[in-house]
Amino acid sequence: MKKILFLLFISAKLIFVSAQPYQINLQVSSFSEGDFAPFIFSNDLSGAPRIFAVTISPEQGEVKVRGEIYWKKDADSGFDWLLTFRTRVFQARSFFNTDLGNTIQLGRGETNSSLIDENRRRGRPSGEYRLDIYLLDANDQQLAFDSKTYEFSNPAQTLSIILPQPGSIENIGGVHAEWTELNGIQYYEIKANVRESAAQSLEDALDSGSPVIDNVPVGVLNSIDLRTILSREWTPGQEIVFRVAALLVGGTPSDMIESNIVNFYLDDPANPFQEETTENINQLLQSLYDGLGSNLLDRLLSGNLQITDISWEETGLNLSPQEIQDLLNYLRQHPDNILNIEQD
Amino acid sequence: MNKYLLLPALLVFNLYALSPTSVGVLTKIIQTVEYKAVETENWGNAKLGSVVYDGDEVRTGSRSLALLKFLDNSLIRVRENSIVTIYGSKEDNKLNKNTFIERGRVGFEITDQGDDEFKFTTPTGVASIRGTKGFFEVPLDGSMLIFVKEGIVDIESLIGTKASGSVGAGKFAKIDLSGELVIEDAGSEYENQFQAMEKETVKKIRIKLNNGEEFLLEYLD
Known part of the structure; x- marks a missing residue:
């Protein structure tokens, strides 16, 4: 009889637990564009800083989570699907995005590669992003749902050369170059060439012959002395054209962000x-x-x-x-x- | 009935006949340019687009310029420190123009005059022009110099021997205070001066010093 009572008690408890409704609460952290960029550009959920937290209650039973991110590029467009991630079954508990792929195993996911690329080309998160989180049971039946939208009011980032100023006269012994700092950068790359005549466009000059600086990666710093990365020597009186490109995290060289092209002149030390x-x-x-x-x-x-x-x-x-x-x-x-x- | 219809037309015609002859319009004013209508004694600041009538005067200050476009599209450039009086008289269907240069430098681009007459007068000479380019210079002493870039100008001294002659392209003529006329080949110096006088677009450059001070330089180009 005791055994029967014990079995009834256990069964009742199991029924109670399984019947108790789950609740899910999605919290989006305060984060910078730089934090969000790798998250969205490379679908690196665990590699990014803490972007969102999911509170699940009760923390009992086995569950799965499916997350979907949608992007609204501007006021005139709607939310378009950007990516989906899915966890494997895990013991119900609250977690951060940084746990995904680490302590919580990820399953199959999908991305909208063309929209991811468009985001990458913009260089920084822009527009509105909506994160939908579904709490599922082991059989993919929905238990709970929450959604949050995050808006970036900033425009797409652009890469601009700050120094040298266009048309400036620079000392041949050292040319300090500086450009605007972008977020989510793997590295910057420099190209410079001699402009042979005023009839040549700046772009043609940059792409002609053998550059004096030939796509040299310079890391993530946004300034450098161009003199230190010359592929070949430049001479006084020459007009130099110069451009910076930035490779974003998760990007490929074909979609690097390119700066404007700036020209400057090399001063003759003997005749300043x-x-x-x-x-x-x-x-x-x-x-x-x-x-x-x-x-x-x-x-x-x-x-x-x-x-x-x-x-x-x-x-x-x-x-x-x-x-x-x-x-x-x-x-x-x-x-x-x-x-x-x-x-x- | 017909005579009542004619009355207003005659009235308009008479008013038109009484109004002074308009000769041209001031199309550019740079820095100090003053204007005096023939019927007034006082100089006032010239305004862009002002109509210049027969007998009106225009004078320019230091580093100043006025452009006057005549009704036949002829153009004169009144350079700095100059005083000119513009005359125009209608004769049948002709509009005869005469610009008296009291002093200063005046560039000219005169269209083909057909039967009309376009003259420049200075204290020492008079020049008749029938479609040509060049410039006049009248220094403070009243002597006269003309450089002809294109075409031919007939020139005559108003004093002394009252000598006359024709000045062709690439030549300059000078009439001194005794009325003597000299016509010679003009060198590159006159050519350069003519080119400089044709400039009428204001450009500005900013000059920065290493103490942070900045200066603006304006020039004609």
Whole structure:
């Protein structure tokens, strides 16, 4: 009789446990784009930092979890399926995404490769992401469900060269290059070449002949002295075109993000541009009969000030050494065509 | 009935006849350009698009420029520190123009005049132009210099011997205070000056110093 009572008690408990409804609660952590990027770009659920937590109650019985991520790229589009992951059966317990693939075994998963690629091309998470979590029993019957949406308001990241500035004059002994920092980067890669003539587009110049820097990976730092990675020597007076590309985590070289192309000029140490230009403008100002530009002349004659940059006001682009030379020749010949020189 | 219809038309015609002859329009004003209507004594700032009438005056300040386009599309560039008076008179279907250059430098691009007349007058000489390019220079002493880039200009001294001659392309003529006229081949210096006078687009460059100060240089290109 005791045995029968004991069996009834155990059976009742089992029935009670199996009948107790499961609850699931999905929490999305506060995370950065950099944290989220590898998660979404490479479907690396465990490799990313803690992105989400799933609380399951009661922590009893054997369960499985299916997760689906949807992406809404912009306000005009709907949520499109991005990827699905599935766990194997595990003892019900709360977990973080970092447990998936580690303490909780992952099963078969699927991804929408074209949308993953589109995300990768954008370089950083953008738009809205919705995570649907299904709690299933061992037979894939749904026990509970929760969903959360996370929005990235930032636009797609772009890679821009900060230094050298377009058209700037750089010391041949060292050219400090710097570009905007991207998230989720494996490495940056540099390419630079000599521009042989102004008729050549910057792109053609970059892709022609043998580059002075030939797609050299430089790690994840966003600055470098270009002089240190030259494939061959450059010479004074040359115009150099330069571009950075970034390989994102999980990406391939074919979908690297490329920066704008920037051109700069190499200064001749034996005939420094700044001194020469300063002296030429000195002479020009001294030749003006009406003392126009005397403020600037006073500065230059003080002896310790030099001209560092001359740029077009309309575009902000620096004048090339040749343009400066041509302009100074023109103004020397036609000083009457100078309308005004004033401090800004 | 017909005469009542004609009255308004006659009134408009008479008003038109009474109004001064419009000669051209100021199409560009750079820096200090002043204008004086013939019927007033006072100079005022010239405004872009102002119509210039017979007898009106235009003067430019230092490093300034005014462009005046005539009704026949002829153009004069009144360069810095210049004073000009624009005359225009209608005669039958012709509009005869005369620009008196009191002082300064004036570039010209004169369209084919047909039966019309286009003259430039200075304190020492007068030039008749029938479609050509070049420039005048009248220094403070009142002497006159003309460079002809294209075409031919008939020139005549107004004082002394009242000498006259024709100045062809690539030549310059000078009339001094005694009325003597000299015509010679112009060198590259005049050619360069002419090219510089044709510039009318304002460009600006920013010059940065190593102490952070910045200067703006404006020039004509």
